[in-house]
Amino acid sequence: MGGWTIGVLGGSGLYAIDALDGAEWITVDSPWGAPSDQLLTGTIGAVRFVFLPRHGRGHVIPPTALNFRANIDVLKRAGCTDLLALSAVGSLREHLAPGGFVVVDQFIDRTVARPNSFFGTGMVAHVSMADPVCPRLSVLAAEAGRRAGATVYEGGTYVAIEGPQFSTSAESHLYRQWNCDVIGMTAMPEARLAREAELPYALVGMLTDYDCWREGDAHVDVPSVLKVMHANADKARGLIVALAGLLPAERTASPIDTVLDTALITAPDRRDPALLARLDAVAGRVLNR
Ligand SMILES: CSC[C@H]1O[C@H](OP(=O)(O)O)[C@H](O)[C@@H]1O
Numbered sequence: 165m166g167g168w169t170i171g172v173l174g175g176s177g178l179y180a181i182d183a184l185d186g187a188e189w190i191t192v193d194s195p196w197g198a199p200s201d202q203l204l205t206g207t208i209g210a211v212r213f214v215f216l217p218r219h220g221r222g223h224v225i226p227p228t229a230l231n232f233r234a235n236i237d238v239l240k241r242a243g244c245t246d247l248l249a250l251s252a253v254g255s256l257r258e259h260l261a262p263g264g265f266v267v268v269d270q271f272i273d274r275t276v277a278r279p280n281s282f283f284g285t286g287m288v289a290h291v292s293m294a295d296p297v298c299p300r301l302s303v304l305a306a307e308a309g310r311r312a313g314a315t316v317y318e319g320g321t322y323v324a325i326e327g328p329q330f331s332t333s334a335e336s337h338l339y340r341q342w343n344c345d346v347i348g349m350t351a352m353p354e355a356r357l358a359r360e361a362e363l364p365y366a367l368v369g370m371l372t373d374y375d376c377w378r379e380g381d382a383h384v385d386v387p388s389v390l391k392v393m394h395a396n397a398d399k400a401r402g403l404i405v406a407l408a409g410l411l412p413a414e415r416t417a418s419p420i421d422t423v424l425d426t427a428l429i430t431a432p433d434r435r436d437p438a439l440l441a442r443l444d445a446v447a448g449r450v451l452n453r
């Protein structure tokens with residue numbers, strides 16, 4: 165038991181949060197390289213927040229070049245207990261109208277060019293991704309979104325594409341046939357790495373457009389995404405403030421806090437010391453005992 169420290173990954177159009185008491189940008193180094201930016205830390209009530217603009221302030225890093233491992237590693241090092249990801253997403257469903265929020269509960273990963281694990285040769289691990297998000301944080305994020313005035317849809321499958329180009333119409337129709345609900349470029353491998361780092365992860369997709377599947381509609385472009393995001397930025401910030409008020413005073417353990425207990429397979433005497441050193445924050449709990 166203890167308090168909550170919520171790491172917030174801010175996506176397109178959300179590069180800072182202004183409601184933090186004692187707000188301070190801090191630098192956290194990572195053995196995985198440079199994260200997207202400094203971390204903005206501060207508190208709202210009893211809850212500590214650590215905010216990272218996923219693409220860096222000024223949106224300088226494209227999805228493929230994001231150092232997802234460093235981003236998750238620095239959030240872990242900064243003491244985060246849980247992660248809330250906020251992302252602009254395209255809608256693949258008529259009823260998921262731009263302006264609404266979708267609390268995602270599944271993923272299909274179509275990314276092809278991103279390191280997607282902290283583990284590797286010399287320290288092999290396999291975590292379950294069957295239930296890729298934290299149900300506890302997802303429920304609270306949904307309620308926080310409603311309190312912030314958003315229309316919130318609970319549950320939905322996010323297809324992660326490599327980008328940076330938006331999809332072809334054929335792909336957009338295919339993803340609809342696969343029962344995907346929303347589309348974006350950043351939740352993978354972010355959600356995988358959060359799980360490996362034993363950080364419960366919830367994702368609120370902020371619907372900005374109908375991608376390019378809808379007959380007679382203009383296809384998605386950057387101005388249309390940013391227009392909706394700017395109109396919704398207050399609701400996103402309101403969600404964070406409302407979440408602080410909804411979290412119980414004490415954080416009880418989550419099963420996700422200990423997923424590495426059953427994930428490591430490499431024999432202790434065959435482990436690579438250099439890789440173990442890089443895993444100090446992510447897996448120190450199980451490697452140092
Ligand atoms: C600006 S449109 C495409 C861009 O927006 C989304 O970013 P994020 O998930 O960080 O909000 C999408 O994944 C693309 O990176």
Ligand SMILES: Nc1ncnc2[nH]cnc12
Nearest residue numbers: 252253254347348375384
């Ligand atoms: N249609 C779309 N495709 C991929 N990423 C997005 N982010 C926001 N809208 C998107």
